[in-house]
Amino acid sequence: MQHSSSTDPLFVAVESESITRADVAGLIAGRLAAxxxxxxxxxxxxxxxxxxxxxxxxxxxxxxxxFPVVAKFGPAINDHRAAGELRDDYWDAARAADKSWSTLGLPDSPRELCLAAFRTAWPDVAPGRRQGREMHVGIVREINAGLQVHFDDAVREYAGRLLDGDVVAQLAFNIYVRVPPAGGETVLWRRRWQPGDEEQRIPGGYGFDESVTADTQSLTLRPTLGEGFLFDPRHYHTVRPATDGRRISIGCFVGLTDDGRLALWS
Known part of the structure; x- marks a missing residue:
């Protein structure tokens, strides 16, 4: 299901048989929404x-x-952020996640699933590095009760640089491995953070009251089983609650660095 208000003809989602270099470039350039x-x-x-x-x-x-509660497998960088820096316990959580995943008997790790989705489109793709250390790639998330309206932007959220290379554009990637029979839609708004938005930030939370997106063009996308989904998370976005069932995805962030590489992290 897809719905978009008729304001910006470039704020659309396209379907592809695989992720292509042109698609990634189109997202980064703002010619596509997802x-x-x-x-x-x-x-x-x-x-x-x-x-x-x-x-x-x-x-x-x-x-x-x-809040609402989101279950996960693997580290999320924002759970290990303090004063704009990545805490050292991120690396401990990454090692623990890799060790636990290796016991599940699956042929592919979340890291490999994420990297494989981009190799044909962008051969120079690899885990991002911070102070020479490879970032963790691939987090499993179960989002059944929805998310707060929010944006993700490593340039704003981390002092200096999150990665060793400058991130000049940031995307978000998900593969849906379980979808609910109803609900669980991703909603994107054609709006990025502005300083005045802080007045609508949810106290104690990571997100904003949905009024921050009032009168803004939106795009609503319902996930399908096995689908890959790539979008620019610097736009405000959310996940609607699942009406019934479970919504599980494997995902990561994707950064275009100043040397033309794609760097992945979670």
Whole structure:
């Protein structure tokens, strides 16, 4: 399902058989709002992943700032951020996640699934590096009760540089390995953060009251099983609650660095 208000003809989602260099460039340049790749993973692979996750040690985002509750497997950088810096315990969480995933008996790790989606489009793709160390790539998230309206922008959120190379554009990528029969839509708004928006920030939370997007063009996209989804998270976005069932995805951030590489992190 797709809906867009008729304001900016460039704020649209396109479907592709795979992620292409032209698609990535179009997103970065603002000629597209999102790229959808139906069937990036087969239903059988999705079912195998979700079955294995039943035995995985799922964690939760920091509940003092992330509400409703979001379950996850693997580190999220924003749970390890303090005063605009990445805390050292991020690396401990990354090692623990890799060790736990290796016990699940699956052929591909979240890191490999994310990297593989971009290799044909952009051969120079790799995990981002911070102070010479590879960032973790691939986080599993179960978002059943929805998300606060928010944006993601490493340039604003981290003092100096998050990665060793300057990130000149940031994208977000998800593969949906389980989708609810109803609900769970991603909503994008054609609006980025402005200083006055802080008045609508949710106290104690990471996001904003939805009034921050009032009278703004939007795009609503319902995920399908095995679909790959790429968009610019610097636009305000949210996830609607699942009416029934579970919504599980594997994802990461994707940065275009100043030397023309794609750097991934979670």
């Amino acid at each position: 790229i959808r790749v139906p069937g990036l993973l087969s239903a059988a692979r999705c079912h195998a992943i979700t079955a294995a996750l039943a035995d995985a040690p799922m964690d939760r985002y920091d509940e003092s700032r992330v």
